Amino acid sequence: MPELPEVETTVKGLSVILNQKISNIKIHTSKLRFKIPNNIINILRNSKISNLRRIAKFIIIDLDTNYSLIIHLGMSGRLKTGDINYKRIKHDHFVLYFLNKKILIYHDPRKFGFIDIVKTKDVQKQKYILSLGVDALSPDLNAQIIFEKISKSEVPIKQILLNQKIIAGIGNIYASEILFDSKISPLTLGKDLEISLIMKLIKSTKKILNKAIKYGGSSIRDYRSTDGTLGNFQSSFKVYNKEGKKIGKDKVKKIVQYGRSTFYCPKLQNNK
DNA sequence: CACTCTCCCTGAAAGC
């Protein structure tokens, strides 16, 4: 569910807690992908949210105590905001209470996400951040950088797009949509992509992701932004989850690459 | 090192 656009939408939705002071912290489940650090409660109590930002698919919540909360939503994670009427539901694992009565809830049925707390100056030093490639929406993303990284790769471009070490932020849904938009076959090997096609790919990447942000994120089941409203980019998917759908006189095909589903139109994505 | 596969967990949807 959460790829770059959903994370971006989530971060924007968190502005109601900006500059608010944390009064209480509740950990209902500490066992996520990684255990929530034990010292998190002491560090968070009485600190104030000073900044909210995104690094790839990571949400960074900076505090005025020189610490930062790092949250990854995994596959099914969500951040919701609430107020005094909040009632805990199943899979609400971590809850922050603020002095102004606002509440931040981390909800994650599959528990593939995680929550970490580190010194703000050390955020960039975390190995999961350090290893990231250039952000998909960064102005620094250009064809030359990517060409250098993939020009010897025998891996199909679909899988390359999912590799956060190369471009950070793209997930399985948008990978299919981006490839369709750029008319590139998901089966094309990295080494077979000429620089002109990489340029096209980057252009489509920015187009698709920006459009998804504009629509407020998406999901297959029920991606919602922090206030509970439903993102609706899904209604504009061209190929994802559209096996058999007709595009002109051609059809969307589903294949599995590296255990992940890929949707594409073989006729239209035929650079080979 | 680079690549591929399995697995973490729960719930929705499909299959029977």
Place this chain on the structure above:
DNA sequence: TGCTTTCAGGGAGAGT
């Protein structure tokens, strides 16, 4: 209808 099976958007870590 209800029980069982399959599959899911991410990514680390093990294995090759």
